[in-house]
Amino acid sequence: xxxxxxxxxxxxxxxxxxxxxxxxxxxxxxxxxxxxxxxxxxxxxxxxxxxxxxxxxxxxxxxxxxxxxxxxxxxxxxxxxxxxxxxxxxxxxxxxxxxxxxxxxxxxxxxxxxxxxxxxxxxxxxxxxxxxxxxxxxxxxxxxxxxxxxxxxxxxxxxxxxxxxxxxxxxxxxxxxxxxxxxxxxxxxxxxxxxxxxxxxxxxxxxxxxxxxxxxxxxxxxxxxxxxxxxxxxxxxxxxxxxxxxxxxxxxxxxxxxxxxxxxxxxxxxxxxxxxxxxxxxxxxxxxxxxxxxxxxxxxxxxxxxxxxxxxxxxxxxxxxxxxxxxxxxxxxxxxxxxxxx
Amino acid sequence: xxxxxxxxxxxxxxxxxxxxxxxxxxxxxxxxxxxxxxxxxxxxxxxxxxxxxxxxxxxxxxxxxxxxxxxxxxxxxxxxxxxxxxxxxxxxxxxxxxxxxxxxxxxxxxxxxxxxxxxxxxxxxxxxxxxxxxxxxxxxxxxxxxxxxxxxxxxxxxxxxxxxxxxxxxxxxxxxxxxxxxxxxxxxxxxxxxxxxxxxxxxxxxxxxxxxxxxxxxxxxxxxxxxxxxxxxxxxxxxxxxxxxxxxxxxxxxxxxxxxxxxxxxxxxxxxxxxxxxxxxxxxxxxxxxxxxxxxxxxxxxxxxxxxxxxxxxxxxxxxxxxxxxxxxxxxxxxxxxxxxx
DNA sequence: CTGAAAGCGCTTACAG
DNA sequence: CTGAAAGCGCTTACAG
Numbered sequence: 001x002x003x004x005x006x007x008x009x010x011x012x013x014x015x016x017x018x019x020x021x022x023x024x025x026x027x028x029x030x031x032x033x034x035x036x037x038x039x040x041x042x043x044x045x046x047x048x049x050x051x052x053x054x055x056x057x058x059x060x061x062x063x064x065x066x067x068x069x070x071x072x073x074x075x076x077x078x079x080x081x082x083x084x085x086x087x088x089x090x091x092x093x094x095x096x097x098x099x100x101x102x103x104x105x106x107x108x109x110x111x112x113x114x115x116x117x118x119x120x121x122x123x124x125x126x127x128x129x130x131x132x133x134x135x136x137x138x139x140x141x142x143x144x145x146x147x148x149x150x151x152x153x154x155x156x157x158x159x160x161x162x163x164x165x166x167x168x169x170x171x172x173x174x175x176x177x178x179x180x181x182x183x184x185x186x187x188x189x190x191x192x193x194x195x196x197x198x199x200x201x202x203x204x205x206x207x208x209x210x211x212x213x214x215x216x217x218x219x220x221x222x223x224x225x226x227x228x229x230x231x232x233x234x235x236x237x238x239x240x241x242x243x244x245x246x247x248x249x250x251x252x253x254x255x256x257x258x259x260x261x262x263x264x265x266x267x268x269x270x271x272x273x274x275x276x277x278x279x280x281x282x283x284x285x286x287x288x289x290x291x292x293x294x295x296x297x298x299x300x301x302x303x304x305x306x307x308x309x310x311x312x313x314x315x316x317x318x319x320x321x322x323x324x325x326x327x328x329x330x331x332x333x334x335x336x337x338x339x340x341x342x
Numbered sequence: 343x344x345x346x347x348x349x350x351x352x353x354x355x356x357x358x359x360x361x362x363x364x365x366x367x368x369x370x371x372x373x374x375x376x377x378x379x380x381x382x383x384x385x386x387x388x389x390x391x392x393x394x395x396x397x398x399x400x401x402x403x404x405x406x407x408x409x410x411x412x413x414x415x416x417x418x419x420x421x422x423x424x425x426x427x428x429x430x431x432x433x434x435x436x437x438x439x440x441x442x443x444x445x446x447x448x449x450x451x452x453x454x455x456x457x458x459x460x461x462x463x464x465x466x467x468x469x470x471x472x473x474x475x476x477x478x479x480x481x482x483x484x485x486x487x488x489x490x491x492x493x494x495x496x497x498x499x500x501x502x503x504x505x506x507x508x509x510x511x512x513x514x515x516x517x518x519x520x521x522x523x524x525x526x527x528x529x530x531x532x533x534x535x536x537x538x539x540x541x542x543x544x545x546x547x548x549x550x551x552x553x554x555x556x557x558x559x560x561x562x563x564x565x566x567x568x569x570x571x572x573x574x575x576x577x578x579x580x581x582x583x584x585x586x587x588x589x590x591x592x593x594x595x596x597x598x599x600x601x602x603x604x605x606x607x608x609x610x611x612x613x614x615x616x617x618x619x620x621x622x623x624x625x626x627x628x629x630x631x632x633x634x635x636x637x638x639x640x641x642x643x644x645x646x647x648x649x650x651x652x653x654x655x656x657x658x659x660x661x662x663x664x665x666x667x668x669x670x671x672x673x674x675x676x677x678x679x680x681x682x683x684x
Numbered sequence: 685c686t687g688a689a690a691g692c693g694c695t696t697a698c699a700g
Numbered sequence: 701c702t703g704a705a706a707g708c709g710c711t712t713a714c715a716g
Contacts, residue, residue, distance in 0.1 A: 293609050
């Protein structure tokens with residue numbers, strides 16, 4: 001069969017669409033259409049084409065396709081960080097689903113910075129990605145405009161766009177934080193602090209959920225907002241715990257904006273011999289793998305990041321396939337996981 | 343300036359090389375060469391070309407370049423897993439360096455399986471990546487052949503290829519494990535177990551380092567090899583710790599093949615009220631961020647994964663630039679970090 | 685050192 | 701429903 005494959009000076013030796021067409025005795029156009037599953041092709045011809053492609057081991061050249069169609073088989077996934085495991089799991093799920101759909105995943109790290117995000121989107125757009133997966137809804141105006149004018153399908157992950165300006169898959173960060181705060185109140189805690197790092201948009205939404213819930217029952221105290229712009233880490237959680245305990249001795253519960261910080265707090269409590277939850281309760285957010293193993297096991301919010309990554313990729317897949325998804329904004333919810341730390 | 347940009351029916355509106363050439367009053371070939379930094383171009387002409395490109399905001403079309411040159415601006419990075427943070431840090435460092443070199447990073451997950459790796463390499467090669475970054479040295483014969491015959495530059499990460507069949511950047515897993523075992527012996531521990539999960543090539547090399555060191559002083563006992571093929575996790579570490587303590591009460595130190603397992607062990611010791619290192623010592627491997635925060639802080643091996651990712655990308659960058667790196671195999675070493683758990 | 689020609693392998697746009 | 705022509709925007713290979 002190799003003899004059917006053209007081999008001019010600059011060719012690669014791989015079977016081309018022209019080879020397939022020749023073997024199937026149709027024009028390259030018909031072969032192209034048949035291989036892309038166009039319904040306008042006669043069934044018998046399509047059959048011959050796919051058979052020929054199979055025999056020749058034909059694989060379309062992505063570069064040629066991209067050049068002619070102005071669309072690649074790459075999807076760019078932009079996440080804030082790879083240090084936070086939340087985003088790693090998001091990326092992993094998205095990558096898996098995209099691969100099954102026949103797309104390659106390009107990664108970009110925004111470092112939680114809308115300006116860097118804009119820069120990355122600009123770069124990616126030059127490569128004409130088939131689609132874009134972004135994290136959160138805090139894109140700059142320029143970013144949105146770039147995407148819109150490029151007509152590149154785009155889905156955002158982790159938050160819900162209530163105004164439905166974009167396709168989004170996520171859950172309500174505010175409601176999740178409110179649910180945790182409500183749980184702490186239900187446990188009888190009176191002075192509930194909120195400790196957060198990084199202070200990205202989602203963290204601030206969690207702060208809002210905590211504020212709203214406590215305000216509603218007259219328990220909000222702005223002095224119990226413990227905010228630090230530094231990146232989140234186990235070590236920072238330990239430090240925050242120590243500071244809060246020292247500065248606000250009457251605080252009886254701390255709601256950390258994520259599990260990493262809460263892990264640090266639990267470990268430091270162990271080190272200082274402070275009883276959790278007896279003396280002070282500790283809650284987290286995300287439910288990372290370690291949280292159930294902590295001493296004591298951590299009460300937290302289970303966030304559906306794997307489902308978010310998968311669903312977002314699925315929605316993007318249908319958009320890239322020129323189909324409008326039924327729901328522009330998918331709310332995947334969250335789950336309060338009560339363990340022994342509260 | 344927009345008026346200089348060609349706009350036929352199918353064009354994108356972006357400035358093309360032909361536009362640049364026209365403005366610079368040279369041929370497209372000279373423009374092409376000048377923009378790629380070819381030294382064979384007259385300095386004055388090159389200057390005119392770059393000026394024209396700047397004025398027009400010219401950006402080369404990656405698809406066209408790939409189609410004509412059979413080489414894309416993508417580098418595929420294949421790692422075993424995104425669950426193990428070691429590889430995430432490796433990926434992050436490589437991605438960062440590649441981006442600075444003007445390349446985009448495509449990710450592929452092998453799930454520790456040479457067959458899946460082969461499949462991924464095959465797929466990636468169809469897209470004609472500019473280069474390949476692989477993890478470890480346990481590629482299948484077919485994988486090596488595919489890469490070789492495609493003439494794609496390739497660098498492996500994490501291990502050192504002593505036989506120099508490939509370009510590699512890493513360190514000796516065996517020696518690192520030997521150093522830890524030696525440390526435990528030096529602390530006076532007599533019955534040192536080795537507990538491992540996943541059992542990939544690198545884990546087995548660590549096992550070997552432990553075996554060799556103990557055999558050398560007549561202390562090797564095969565019954566103290568606690569091996570489990572399951573993926574590594576904090577939870578599994580806790581379970582292994584419990585099992586070893588129950589089954590082998592005279593074991594006075596456990597060397598876990600990675601920090602995740604060791605974290606689980608330390609947490610479980612806390613839960614069971616077993617004193618570490620008094621009753622039994624615990625050591626890990628990798629030095630993840632949490633290790634210093636554990637109770638007690640974990641003794642472990644600091645592995646240079648960030649440096650490995652960066653250096654490997656750097657070596658690949660020079661290979662893609664047709665330069666041979668000075669050293670085919672870079673040994674980046676490791677560091678024994680002694681804390682309170684041993 | 686520079687350039688005219690041809691080609692990479694597809695798809696768009698238009699006819700029929 | 702099918703196809704001949706042209707084109708996407710670069711680079712290779714060859715001349716000069």
